[in-house]
Amino acid sequence: MPALEFDINKIRSDFPTLNQTVNNQPLVYLDSGATTQKPQCVIDTTVDFYTTKNANVHRGRHFLSENATLLYEDVRTQTADYFGVQSKEIVWTKGATESINLIANGIKNQIKTGDTIIITPVEHHANIVPWQVLAQQAGAKLAIMPLNEDGTFNITRCCEFIEKNKPKLIAITHASNALGNITDLSPLITCAKATGSLVLIDGAQSSMHLRPNLKALNCDFYVFSAHKMLGPTGLGGLYGRYELLNSLTPYQTGGEMIQTVTMTHSTYRDAPAKFESGTPNIAGVLGFGAALNYLTQLNYDEIIKHEQNIFKYAAEKLKKIDGITVYSDLNNNIGTLCFNYKDEHPYDLATLLDGYGVAIRAGHHCTQPLMAHLGLNGTLRASFAFYNNCDDVDKFINALRECIALLD
Amino acid sequence: MTNTFNQVTDSIKNASTWQQKYREIMLLGKTLPLLPDELKIDDALVPGCESKVWMFVEFDLTENALVVIGDSDTRIVKGLLALILALYNGLTPEQVIKVDAYEEFEKLGLISHLSPSRGNGVKAIVEKIKIMAQQKTL
Numbered sequence: 001m002p003a004l005e006f007d008i009n010k011i012r013s014d015f016p017t018l019n020q021t022v023n024n025q026p027l028v029y030l031d032s033g034a035t036t037q038k039p040q041c042v043i044d045t046t047v048d049f050y051t052t053k054n055a056n057v058h059r060g061r062h063f064l065s066e067n068a069t070l071l072y073e074d075v076r077t078q079t080a081d082y083f084g085v086q087s088k089e090i091v092w093t094k095g096a097t098e099s100i101n102l103i104a105n106g107i108k109n110q111i112k113t114g115d116t117i118i119i120t121p122v123e124h125h126a127n128i129v130p131w132q133v134l135a136q137q138a139g140a141k142l143a144i145m146p147l148n149e150d151g152t153f154n155i156t157r158c159c160e161f162i163e164k165n166k167p168k169l170i171a172i173t174h175a176s177n178a179l180g181n182i183t184d185l186s187p188l189i190t191c192a193k194a195t196g197s198l199v200l201i202d203g204a205q206s207s208m209h210l211r212p213n214l215k216a217l218n219c220d221f222y223v224f225s226a227h228k229m230l231g232p233t234g235l236g237g238l239y240g241r242y243e244l245l246n247s248l249t250p251y252q253t254g255g256e257m258i259q260t261v262t263m264t265h266s267t268y269r270d271a272p273a274k275f276e277s278g279t280p281n282i283a284g285v286l287g288f289g290a291a292l293n294y295l296t297q298l299n300y301d302e303i304i305k306h307e308q309n310i311f312k313y314a315a316e317k318l319k320k321i322d323g324i325t326v327y328s329d330l331n332n333n334i335g336t337l338c339f340n341y342k343d344e345h346p347y348d349l350a351t352l353l354d355g356y357g358v359a360i361r362a363g364h365h366c367t368q369p370l371m372a373h374l375g376l377n378g379t380l381r382a383s384f385a386f387y388n389n390c391d392d393v394d395k396f397i398n399a400l401r402e403c404i405a406l407l408d
Numbered sequence: 409m410t411n412t413f414n415q416v417t418d419s420i421k422n423a424s425t426w427q428q429k430y431r432e433i434m435l436l437g438k439t440l441p442l443l444p445d446e447l448k449i450d451d452a453l454v455p456g457c458e459s460k461v462w463m464f465v466e467f468d469l470t471e472n473a474l475v476v477i478g479d480s481d482t483r484i485v486k487g488l489l490a491l492i493l494a495l496y497n498g499l500t501p502e503q504v505i506k507v508d509a510y511e512e513f514e515k516l517g518l519i520s521h522l523s524p525s526r527g528n529g530v531k532a533i534v535e536k537i538k539i540m541a542q543q544k545t546l
Contacts, residue, residue, distance in 0.1 A: 023426075345482040347459045348434075352484075355426050377481075406427055407434070407483070 180336025
């Protein structure tokens with residue numbers, strides 16, 4: 001299908017949530033890093049599933065079940081195509097957090113006492129805690145990747161660190177959820193592969209903004225959340241290089257994932273089925289299919305150009321306000337502005353901004369180690385998506401100026 | 409409810425805009441005596457999420473009254489804390505149990521600050537005071 005022309009007004013009209021007032025003000029939604037808004041087609045697909053198509057998948061030999069199974073598996077293929085991998089390499093989970101837990105648990109048998117796992121200080125807690133637990137249980141060591149004072153990576157230093165530590169696995173984010181900074185993964189993965197390390201990429205923030213081709217990226221695992229890429233909440237997934245994926249032990253057991261069950265012994269099916277016990281989030285998967293359709297019908301180059309324009313426009317305006325400190329790397333970013341005003345608590349400004357209908361996040365963003373590294377208790381975070389426009393930026397900046405006046 | 413509470417809430421009730429209301433709340437927070445740093449201990453933290461609230465709830469036997477002191481690292485929560493302190497400080501445990509902070513916050517148009525999604529711990533502040541009062545009436 002030819003890509004549709006980029007028309008921001010048309011796009012905004014596709015997202016019903018954007019067209020409302022909050023606290024008697026038009027909503028300015030700048031919290032897409034937490035979750036993206038959903039286009040009408042995603043909502044319609046979910047409603048349509050429950051209205052006319054509802055049946056369980058992979059079991060009934062009746063029309064509705066077979067139809068639901070076909071639609072459900074089609075979305076797995078669609079997701080695999082989106083990421084440039086094979087369908088059988090995609091596992092559905094309830095989100096990126098569960099995906100990391102599934103991998104950390106599944107790989108436990110392959111981690112030996114004394115092995116090293118590298119994580120980084122910019123990670124979301126979801127890409128830290130499961131590795132701490134694994135290291136504890138397997139007797140492995142955690143090594144923390146060096147990070148520049150400003151929260152960016154020095155790739156040369158990182159590669160040296162990888163070579164020195166010879167890790168079994170490196171878990172690293174593609175884009176920081178707090179700062180929006182994009183990690184220059186290619187050289188890191190090359191270096192990791194040369195030392196024989198596996199690489200897991202946290203793609204929660206990058207999956208929509210960067211549309212990575214995972215075969216080209218050459219990572220071993222990649223995790224994502226559907227709701228951060230226009231899809232429904234409660235769904236996510238992971239990519240695993242097939243042989244490796246199939247070598248993991250299941251994290252949850254039960255129906256759907258078994259080959260045979262006797263009272264004393266069971267055998268499992270191959271991946272991805274062995275990781276998908278129980279009835280899956282069928283409506284979520286179909287809704288996610290609609291989200292991917294919507295995303296891929298838009299011209300990626302135009303989306304990115306627009307997102308970056310909005311981001312740069314906002315960054316310029318924000319920096320002009322006296323007393324504002326921006327922590328994000330503005331040259332290499334998915335569209336997230338992480339900032340503070342003087343030593344004011346982010347909670348106060350976010351609360352006041354809400355009065356102006358501006359939705360932004362305040363706090364540590366589930367990245368306490370990064371906040372500690374930057375010497376902060378928390379920040380404000382405005383995260384943009386392609387459905388934001390210049391008007392959003394103007395309203396945000398004007399509101400912020402008024403909020404600051406209220407504080408001073 | 410104490411007379412102090414009526415005095416401090418007048419300015420909030422009379423605020424003509426929501427901005428003015430927040431300004432009054434933040435000004436109210438500034439009237440709270442500063443909690444010395446040595447009292448800002450983890451044990452005194454009220455479980456909240458994004459803001460820190462330190463609070464001590466004591467019982468004055470001779471006066472048969474609750475004595476609450478506290479502080480917060482945010483201006484708005486500190487103001488809300490001041491409101492709650494004005495509402496409950498000096499009351500007997502029996503009186504504390506009868507005073508409904510939700511009702512008062514509703515009247516002031518501030519009820520959303522007591523919602524669990526705020527993660528500001530204001531709800532927990534009220535609960536901590538109520539629990540103390542209940543223990544004293546047992």
